[in-house]
Amino acid sequence: MSKNSPILPSWNKSDASKLLKEQHDLLSVPQNKSTSHIRHISYPGNATAQAVAPPKQRVMRRVNPLGGYLSPLECATIHLAETYRICNPNFQFSSNQNPRRPLTKPSEGVYNHGYDNKDSDYILYVNDVLGIDEGRKYLVLDILGKGTFGQVVKCQDLKTQRIVAIKVIKNKPAFYNQCIMEVSILELLNTKWDPDDTKHILRLYDQFMHKNHLCLIFELLNVNLYELIKQNHFRGLHLNLVRSFASQLLTCASVLKQARIIHCDLKPENILLEDLSSPKIKVIDFGSACHERQTVYTYIQSRFYRSPEVILGLHYNCSIDIWSIGCILAELFLGLPLFPGNSEYNQLTRIIDMLGYPPQWMLEMGKNTRKYFNCELANGKKVYQLKSLSQFSRENDTNEQPGKQYFREKTLEDLIMNYSRRKGQQLSPEEEEERMCFIDFLKGFLNLNQLKRWTPDQAKQHPFITQESFMNYYMKRHGSYVAPPTRVQRTRSHTIGNQSMVPPTLQRANAYVTPDPANVPHTLPQYIPPPSDSGESDSKPNSDSTQT
């Protein structure tokens, strides 16, 4: 419930003590007294309740050591230990013996004098304090998430009372060293490239060591975009919301490109809403990030969002993040991942099935090309053919599976145009043009050719972001408008596969009016917090989107 909720009035200590006193008075009235002294008491907010003026004498009441008498409510709450002791003089109570509520699983201490579990994660408890230096102590409140590098917990700064998110890194040198990199990249981005905090990059406030664990103090954010899609029951988001997220991601990507930093792990889980009242987002988790000059790792990016050049083993740069953003934006619109590969081979197969083969030069230069493709010489030219599932499985001793197909459509055009459209249902001309615009936009991100893929600044000029007429833009770029070739099923009343089917709005050059932003929905789907014991439904469809 929000602080300003009209149902629950704002609450403070004096309200609470007033209510407690009134409740005390109410409970201590003798049963057989006349009710002539009944009066109305105003409760915090507008509610009023009947209450009773305090009688002069208390019958069978315990004396309050601070003066007056104790109400039954006080005896059963704040003075409960004393009440028990009256019943049983041997009763002992010490808050030190309270069971501690662990937030870490498993919570059995194995390493680091019992502070760490078998995974080298620090075992966190509610109400523990992280940090020992005065002015740098944080009270642990709740767990926010868990990842490869450690756990992220919600804490309160005991000096400023500010609520923050603390990433407690696993107690292992490899994780520590990698996180030092994350710290230096974030410090650089925060101070040099985004001093005004306008580029949608997570803020790092501080860092310290706690019982051999590096703790990174971040600004507290809200749910991630995967959670948002999940709360929307894996239905896609409105294009206006996708546009807002796209624009913010491009702002972030543009700064990363200027700084020559590659994020290397962009995915919906690493994009968080600042709060639930606006679509403002921030990019988190720079734990895999690197400088363009230091692309030492070849095994990077979460699989669903992995670029073709990384799969093929080519040199890479900031444009791998653009590929990931393309996959993310498609997923936000569709509600399900565009390329949910169950293995790297399956990932490549899905990309090729939808978008075709990578250009010849990429295949010739890729270190992994021979792993995935057969190569034959025809007329003196190398011809590459993706290995079949059985050949690949046999050669690599794997048991490749074709994996789930969430969508019937084979092309990006069909997928976007037909999404969430019932059989026979026509899109409005505006919606149709908007979707065409979105397809054209996505294609700039999902260009298999890493050299031709758009830069963030190019993408920002696209009408999907600027909201200029897509038709005008298309004419400027190509001279004339030709509808993108698609293979929409004929059973559907509307097709865009040939010239005569070009929607009326697109046939009239200037007829298209940019939608009035005041009339388009821009609200977020309602967020319902997930149940605390996350069950199977928590897992992503075809879930293992990790770096495997």
Ligand SMILES: Nc1ncnc2c1ncn2[C@@H]1O[C@H](COP(=O)(O)OP(=O)(O)OP(=O)(O)O)[C@@H](O)[C@H]1O
């Ligand atoms: N600043 C924050 N505010 C709120 N929640 C956060 C914050 N940072 C991280 N989280 C939550 O914790 C989760 C894990 O965080 P993060 O991705 O930084 O950890 P990681 O160990 O690097 O994960 P990965 O396995 O993806 O590399 C996130 O998906 C998010 O839900």
